[in-house]
Amino acid sequence: KGALEFLYGDEVRDVNDTSTQFQCYLAEPQLRYDFDPFEWWKSHEKKYPLVAKVAKKFLSIPATSVSSERCFSTAGNVVTPKRNCLAPENVNMLVFLYQNRKIML
Incomplete structure (x- = not known):
């Protein structure tokens, strides 16, 4: 056993396992652009359990083309491209x- 493995035991092995899994994952052939990544991970989850998490x-983070101001700002919902001629006092x-x-x- 190495000194780090003696001191930290399973933690060092977990890091090595994760690193090994990640290196093997990177060696996988690149997927076609129209392939579903969820399907790929479903079929490869057992092969790369730590990387799969x-x-x-x-x-699982949803992608959006909506600007962040429109999501979190009332003013962003009031002033839209179709209603951009409102006077500032009316917007307020x-x-x-x-x-x-x-x-x-």
């Missing part, structure tokens, strides 16, 4: 009304 985490009023709509009902 990370892959599932990152593959619409945002205020939207944010306080529960109080007014």
Whole structure:
């Protein structure tokens, strides 16, 4: 046993296993652009169990073409390409009304 393996035991083996799995994964042939990555990981999950956990985490993030302001900003929902001629005071009023709509009902 090496000194690190003696001191840290399973943790060193896990790192080595992950590194080995990752190197083998990188040696796999590249997939066609139209191939479903979830299907690939489903069939290779047992071969690369440690790398598969990370892959599932990152593959599960949904992609979007919506700008982040539109997702998190009321003003981004009020001022759209079709409604970009609103006066600033009208935008402020619409945002205020939207944010306080529960109080007014």
